[in-house]
Amino acid sequence: MPSKVSIEVLKQLEPISSMSESRLRELADLCYIEVVPQGVDPFRTRGVAGQSVYIVSGKLELIRPDGFSILLLGGSDESSRAIGKGGSEFVRANSLTDISLVRIDDDLLDIMVTWDQLAAIDTSGNGDGQTNSAPSISNWSILSGMFSLSNLKYGAFAQLPSAHIEELLKRFKRFETRTGETIIKEGDEGDYYYVVESGRCRVERMIGGVSMLLAELKSGDAFGEEALVSEAKRNATVTMKTDGVLLRLDKKDFIELLREPLLLRISLEDARQKIVNGGQWLDVRYPSEYQFDKLPGAINIPLAETRNAFGVLNQSREYVVYCQSERRSSAAAFLLAQRGYKAFLLDGGLWGGERV
Numbered sequence: 001m002p003s004k005v006s007i008e009v010l011k012q013l014e015p016i017s018s019m020s021e022s023r024l025r026e027l028a029d030l031c032y033i034e035v036v037p038q039g040v041d042p043f044r045t046r047g048v049a050g051q052s053v054y055i056v057s058g059k060l061e062l063i064r065p066d067g068f069s070i071l072l073l074g075g076s077d078e079s080s081r082a083i084g085k086g087g088s089e090f091v092r093a094n095s096l097t098d099i100s101l102v103r104i105d106d107d108l109l110d111i112m113v114t115w116d117q118l119a120a121i122d123t124s125g126n127g128d129g130q131t132n133s134a135p136s137i138s139n140w141s142i143l144s145g146m147f148s149l150s151n152l153k154y155g156a157f158a159q160l161p162s163a164h165i166e167e168l169l170k171r172f173k174r175f176e177t178r179t180g181e182t183i184i185k186e187g188d189e190g191d192y193y194y195v196v197e198s199g200r201c202r203v204e205r206m207i208g209g210v211s212m213l214l215a216e217l218k219s220g221d222a223f224g225e226e227a228l229v230s231e232a233k234r235n236a237t238v239t240m241k242t243d244g245v246l247l248r249l250d251k252k253d254f255i256e257l258l259r260e261p262l263l264l265r266i267s268l269e270d271a272r273q274k275i276v277n278g279g280q281w282l283d284v285r286y287p288s289e290y291q292f293d294k295l296p297g298a299i300n301i302p303l304a305e306t307r308n309a310f311g312v313l314n315q316s317r318e319y320v321v322y323c324q325s326e327r328r329s330s331a332a333a334f335l336l337a338q339r340g341y342k343a344f345l346l347d348g349g350l351w352g353g354e355r356v
Helices: 021-028 106-123 149-153 162-170 251-258 268-276 287-293 303-309 327-338
Strands: 033-036 051-057 059-063 069-073 092-095 099-105 173-177 182-184 192-198 201-207 210-217 237-240 244-250 280-283 318-322 342-346
Touching (some): 021 106, 051 106, 099 106, 162 251, 182 192, 192 251
Parallel strands (some): 318 342
Antiparallel strands (some): 033 099, 059 069, 173 244, 182 237, 192 244, 201 210
8 A cells, every 4th residue: 555755755855845844734734755667668558747756766768859868866856846847858777776756746746836826925914014803824723624735626716816815814703702692594505605713613404304413613614515506505504503603604705716817918929929028027936946946037925925015026027926836926917017016927827838
């Protein structure tokens, strides 16, 4: 049976090592060690496309298109980078010893990196010295249900533009509840989405005329998601088992924020023309990603540091913002546009086509 990956191993990999401890724990639960015996090409039947693959131990030989070889040693500086990315393309591989690998879905990793950096922005404050009662995106213990990986990739929040996350959190309302209080009732119209900040709830449904307990919810759990994406009536009743505090989001707010933000998208061809005319590439990934496959002349300002760039970047210059997939770059471009910068979003990101 495959063994899970330890956080210590993940901390040696780039750009994963830059993520917060809480996100590393989440990722560790989703990753497994893949053991490959000596003399085998680990990518013959299962390549690296769409994945970030790292060698954790052993010796692996990569044969490049020009016939030359690259030797990777588990635990070395070179093995901290994903195999086959950042200019290390290869046509085949051979395990010189027994090796162990870690495979991570690229899209999943990009989601985690984006939200981890958005959390860092939230932690740094809004820049005006004000605070509000909205939940903090950095408090994963409270928001883990709403922003769980499954919700971010497959659930109601999967299509939520990263640029709107900050506004989404502002629209949550916090309210206190009492033991026995009914929060939603089976058969009612759906109107709100909830996250449990503290306390416990009972979820019950009428089956054959008898109320059956389906689940108990605790801090960090979310419920009522169907009210955000459909017109279905409530299919269960939720009551407070203890006193507590809930966070509530109005359905119309979520639907509004689900729409694509007004970003200035630009094609690769048009982006290159802007650069020729004096524009500037702005790479908002981690430095460990930027240094290996940055676009020519690009400067690096990670998403989490975008607010620190206000007042430093030239407001008369045009910036073309990019990352791998658009997730981080859309958030950064939106933040810059809000402050009056001429920021354009590279349509499709680096994954959208050949970037040379």
